[in-house]
Amino acid sequence: xxxxxxxxxxxxxxxxxxxxxxxRWGTLVLIELLDxxxxxxxxxxxxxxxxxxxxxxxxxxQTLQTLERDGLVDRDAKPVIPPxxxxxxxxxxxxxxxxxxxxxxxxxxRLEQVEKARRAYDEVRETRSRTS
Amino acid sequence: xxxxxxxxxxxxxxxxxxxxxxxRWGTLVLIELLDxxxxxxxxxxxxxxxxxxxxxxxxxxQTLQTLERDGLVDRDAKPVIPPxxxxxxxxxxxxxxxxxxxxxxxxxxRLEQVEKARRAYDEVRETRSRTS
DNA sequence: CAGTATCCGTGTTGATACTG
DNA sequence: CAGTATCAACACGGATACTG
Numbered sequence: 096x097x098x099x100x101x102x103x104x105x106x107x108x109x110x111x112x113x114x115x116x117x118x119r120w121g122t123l124v125l126i127e128l129l130d131x132x133x134x135x136x137x138x139x140x141x142x143x144x145x146x147x148x149x150x151x152x153x154x155x156x157q158t159l160q161t162l163e164r165d166g167l168v169d170r171d172a173k174p175v176i177p178p179x180x181x182x183x184x185x186x187x188x189x190x191x192x193x194x195x196x197x198x199x200x201x202x203x204x205r206l207e208q209v210e211k212a213r214r215a216y217d218e219v220r221e222t223r224s225r226t227s
Numbered sequence: 228x229x230x231x232x233x234x235x236x237x238x239x240x241x242x243x244x245x246x247x248x249x250x251r252w253g254t255l256v257l258i259e260l261l262d263x264x265x266x267x268x269x270x271x272x273x274x275x276x277x278x279x280x281x282x283x284x285x286x287x288x289q290t291l292q293t294l295e296r297d298g299l300v301d302r303d304a305k306p307v308i309p310p311x312x313x314x315x316x317x318x319x320x321x322x323x324x325x326x327x328x329x330x331x332x333x334x335x336x337r338l339e340q341v342e343k344a345r346r347a348y349d350e351v352r353e354t355r356s357r358t359s
Numbered sequence: 360c361a362g363t364a365t366c367c368g369t370g371t372t373g374a375t376a377c378t379g
Numbered sequence: 380c381a382g383t384a385t386c387a388a389c390a391c392g393g394a395t396a397c398t399g
Contacts (some may be wrong), residue, residue, distance in 0.1 A: 106278060109338050113330065114258075119371095122245065134380085134381090148373095150373095154373075157372095165341045166340060166348075166349075180381060198249070199245060199329065201322065202245045203241050208319055213297060216295065217296075266360085268361075283392070285394090288361085308360090309360045309361080310399080311361085360386100360399100361399090362399090363397080363398070365397100368394105369390105369393105376384085377383080377385100
């Protein structure tokens with residue numbers, strides 16, 4: 096089945112971990128799981144509520160598997176029908192998630208300044224292309 | 228010239244910033260610039276020393292432009308020949324970079340545990356595929 | 360030196376259909 | 380419900396050639 100993990104090799108190992116944690120869906124999953132444990136579909140909807148489009152099943156699966164393999168997420172599959180699988184953070188994952196959340200909170204707080212900077216940047220560029 | 232920034236739209240703005248900061252080269256650039264200011268080519272080599280392959284000129288340019296537009300990086304182009312351009316962090320960028328570095332340091336410190344978790348994960352999977 | 364412009368391979372992503 | 384399998388699209392990243 097091969098989740099294309101060793102595919103992108105040639106990088107030092109900590110960069111690999113860093114990329115898993117900071118990956119598009121990795122960050123959101125970690126932050127969500129900081130609140131509480133989630134079931135698969137539930138987590139999918141929760142992540143979707145972050146404003147962008149919803150994460151596909153495939154990507155969520157892949158993200159969760161990667162994080163589980165890295166020992167950041169715990170997968171608890173209950174042998175019932177219909178299936179029920181709960182995902183939660185390990186102690187290690189909680190540490191990572193807190194760092195990531197700090198970054199997200201910072202982003203949230205500084206968003207105004209960033210957007211102001213962007214307007215300023217675009218402004219001068221715009222002016223230049225008119226006068227050139 | 229269009230750096231494909233508004234291309235990936237439909238995301239809430241803070242996710243955009245978060246993705247810039249946590250992007251493949253964004254993290255490394257921010258961390259490097261935490262030490263001191265760098266010239267373009269210098270920065271390119273510095274980032275390359277992180278173990279992976281070197282960043283292409285194109286990607287470095289793109290990364291720096293995005294970070295500059297977000298107000299995180301300051302670009303100082305001196306009007307000399309040959310050209311000399313120095314990049315450094317703004318106050319805003321320094322805050323972001325510190326968060327990112329904290330994450331990188333955490334990754335470094337916990338790397339052993341992550342790799343141990345990976346071996347354990349691969350172990351059981353291996354065993355299962357043999358006994359199935 | 361510090362970019363820009365262009366082309367192009369491929370990895371990542373997502374839609375869809377299917378299974379236990 | 381919680382996935383897996385397969386396929387197609389496209390954005391990303393890199394190589395190369397060129398400019399001021």
